[in-house]
Amino acid sequence: DVKVTQSSRYLVKRTGEKVFLECVQDMDHENMFWYRQDPGLGLRLIYFSYDVKMKEKGDIPEGYSVSREKKERFSLILESASTNQTSMYLCATGTVNYGYTFGSGTRLTVV
């Protein structure tokens, strides 16, 4: 089974801080995704990456950037955290034919 590890389950940061969320997968998949999940809004795609150093904007990329220097690691960066970025962040990886596996999520609170 694919294992997707997100570095933190809970995180509390101050407004204006630079925040790094890390995601590591163990299956050598090319595709990796970052979503945020908010009540009533479902899961919204922030960014995805289809290979090392390759990235594509999702539906809500504003205020975020990503980094993929190695195939197994996909980082989400909040350049200057704001309270409206308080959310649950979910990382996923997989393939079209075998489906996608999600990490356990990081609940970020920005105060």
Next chain:
Amino acid sequence: ELKVEQNPLFLSMQEGKNYTIYCNYSTTSDRLYWYRQDPGKSLESLFVLLSNGAVKQEGRLMASLDTKARLSTLHITAAVHDLSATYFCAVVSFGNEKLTFGTGTRLTIIP
């Protein structure tokens, strides 16, 4: 732009009854996925549907895909309390690898 709609958004049903959750999507695709999410947890993969007419079953859950109607259904047979959760469908459209989610259906099984 791919849009994925689920209905109903909320479903409260008695144990032992049958019901169906519907997932409609707006563009051509034959790659559809169903997930389950328990409160405070991440997403668990239930079914991967990869062709028109695909049907998958696991326990009391059965999923099907009609690509011509752009419709997938998740059927629950003789519901039990353990099936209480939020269920999401997700679609990958042709030509890219972006995974787009429906809004989710919160299912509550009442004893």
